[in-house]
Amino acid sequence: MNETTKSKKYWTDLEWRVLTGVGIDIGCATDAVVEGVRRFDLEHGDANRITQFVHEQFDFVYSSHCLEHMHDPALTIQEWWKLVKPGGYLFFIVPDEDLYEQGVFPSRFNSDHKATFTISKVKSWSPKSYNVYDLAKSLPESKIVKLALQDRNYDRAKASFGNQPPPFYLKLIFKVYTQLKSYLRSTNQTIESLLARYFGFDQLKNETVLAQIECIIRKNA
16 A cells, blocks of 8 residues: 555645645655645756746645655655745655664665654754754744654564664675565565564564654745
8 A cells, every 4th residue: 555545544634635636745655644735756857956847836745755765865755845935835755764774874665765863852863863843844934833753553562673783794784684585585574574573573563553753834924
């Protein structure tokens, strides 16, 4: 199940009120947030530099689990903000670094992730961590409407972050295996089970689980 479809099951009236008028969905693939929204994905251009491809503004700009694939989220979000009309909204969702990456970067579960996210930390274990609060506050003429960690049905007892560090040999296995994994025809279930004990597993494969941060920002009229 795509992440937008999963998230929509738990939305309140606030999210649906934000998603009214003319909007654009960045990185939606086939899982557009609402009917009639403008889709923007790889075939339409580079979302890192979206204003080179999209020249109008919208009542809402929506993106789910896309910002973590951008080279420089701090610059990218400034680009996306330019697409928001005065009085409009930027609504984005990113995975939470502790719940998803679970203390491991590059990400074990998605090798294309170029950044990790937390709501706000003084210091993070991730070398590519961004505070969503800081990203939101960096946008000119903005007001944060909602900023929330969403962890519905997430089982922290099965997460590895904060547990006893793995022994050296497992770190070596993890490093070698993750580098070779893309060349293998299938994953090795024995190794996967061993690594999951220390490095956790991807709970987002369960269609009822959320492990993300939702942020809604309004541009002053």
